[in-house]
Amino acid sequence: MDEPVEKPEPVRGEEARRVKREILGIADRRKHRTREMTPLRAHVKEPDARHRVYRFRFYPDAEQVEQLSRTFGACRWVFNEGLALRSQGWEQHRVRVGFAETCRALTGWKRAEETTWLKEVSSTVLQQSLRHLDQAFSRFLRGEVNLPQQKRKGRSRDTATYVRTGFSWVEDGERAGTGLLKLAKQARPLAVRWSRALPAGTEPVRLSVVRDRAGRYFVSVLVEERVGPLPPAFVRGSQEPTAVGLDLGLASLVTLDDGTKVGHPKLLKRYADKLARLQRELHRKVKGSRNREKSRQKIACLYARIRDVRKDMLDQLTTRLVRENQVLVVEDLSVSTLMRGAPNKGRRRKAGLITAIRDAAWGELLRQLTYKCEWYGRTLVIVDRFFPSTRRCSACHVKGPALHLSIRKWSCTGCSTVHDRDVNAAVNLRDEGMRLYWLVAASLPPDRAMPRLIRASALEEAMPTA
Numbered sequence: 001m002d003e004p005v006e007k008p009e010p011v012r013g014e015e016a017r018r019v020k021r022e023i024l025g026i027a028d029r030r031k032h033r034t035r036e037m038t039p040l041r042a043h044v045k046e047p048d049a050r051h052r053v054y055r056f057r058f059y060p061d062a063e064q065v066e067q068l069s070r071t072f073g074a075c076r077w078v079f080n081e082g083l084a085l086r087s088q089g090w091e092q093h094r095v096r097v098g099f100a101e102t103c104r105a106l107t108g109w110k111r112a113e114e115t116t117w118l119k120e121v122s123s124t125v126l127q128q129s130l131r132h133l134d135q136a137f138s139r140f141l142r143g144e145v146n147l148p149q150q151k152r153k154g155r156s157r158d159t160a161t162y163v164r165t166g167f168s169w170v171e172d173g174e175r176a177g178t179g180l181l182k183l184a185k186q187a188r189p190l191a192v193r194w195s196r197a198l199p200a201g202t203e204p205v206r207l208s209v210v211r212d213r214a215g216r217y218f219v220s221v222l223v224e225e226r227v228g229p230l231p232p233a234f235v236r237g238s239q240e241p242t243a244v245g246l247d248l249g250l251a252s253l254v255t256l257d258d259g260t261k262v263g264h265p266k267l268l269k270r271y272a273d274k275l276a277r278l279q280r281e282l283h284r285k286v287k288g289s290r291n292r293e294k295s296r297q298k299i300a301c302l303y304a305r306i307r308d309v310r311k312d313m314l315d316q317l318t319t320r321l322v323r324e325n326q327v328l329v330v331e332d333l334s335v336s337t338l339m340r341g342a343p344n345k346g347r348r349r350k351a352g353l354i355t356a357i358r359d360a361a362w363g364e365l366l367r368q369l370t371y372k373c374e375w376y377g378r379t380l381v382i383v384d385r386f387f388p389s390t391r392r393c394s395a396c397h398v399k400g401p402a403l404h405l406s407i408r409k410w411s412c413t414g415c416s417t418v419h420d421r422d423v424n425a426a427v428n429l430r431d432e433g434m435r436l437y438w439l440v441a442a443s444l445p446p447d448r449a450m451p452r453l454i455r456a457s458a459l460e461e462a463m464p465t466a
């Protein structure tokens, strides 16, 4: 980001209206309102309803390919026009053009002779494109990001979002959770490969259709699910909640305190090798050439593949862990924690890629654990990053010297227990997490449920002073 500059005051009132009307050519609101005012039914979310996205591949027929391609193009065009309008308004006249105004402009574009082709595309889809622009532009105005970029064919992801009125859904009576999904302005339903069933009886709330760089089509279905907490998990025959400590590592992605190691380093390495090779290839190709574009596509595909594999693997892991355990303990995710395991500067790029893949996995793991604990009534404890999980002996709690990354096994100077580096760390995390858990439990009034998230660094504020 650039140097912080003094925020200019936006122009408001009559002057702003004049600029919008005379310079930007946006129709007045009043005229628009009397004609198109339809009451919106507010969507009421049930308290235990959760939004969840399921992604499926689908195979469009020739007609659908054509229609979708037009839709993607129109979304891009509308996004760019809206962006031009908003940035022109802001940068030249200090006038803020809002979502509703871009929608009014859209109505105008659809009427204009040279852009009547916009009518071939569902208007709700185009409005969603403006909605995305609105979110991006608001972030820009808040100073969080740079000005949104124009979408370019072949450069930006091809995507279109359909809200509830933009598609129809008929659930299959024989196979619950699958059915017929038909998009607005299309004659036939999509040929979706139902790799899994949606929760039976759910109504999709929103769809987004994506064509990836490899030319594959996916539909992401947002559904509202009723998710209740699971019954509490206790150690067999006691009132002690079950707990697990998770350690993040380079040798394996995740190590559990029972010694389980998850996340195949070989898989990670294979991807990193391939990624490094593709990137070398890319750098050799002439800028702007066809071959370079092909190379870039391959890299994008590989990234997508890594993301998919990682997400699936972590999804299965976190679901299992959350089902089996009442308390889950992890280390704090902060940049410095992650950098601790990073290879030295000047080490090969590949090692950096492995680290990058792993760090992204850790972020994803934390994200999943957080929402699943929230959904299923479990507690996630995030231990302070200064806690010496690696150096401490989990048997006698003697704190040894810092361990070099290459040391996988060590023996304690206090009690001579031989430790696996990562398992020892996971055990320490679990113990420390449980200490914090009981600390919080003791401070709560008896009728209060345990919080879903305990963060060591925020504990002082959360704890009532005794």
Ligand SMILES: [Zn+2]
Binding pocket: 393, 394, 395, 396, 397, 398, 412, 413, 414, 415, 416, 417
């Ligand atoms: Zn020891």
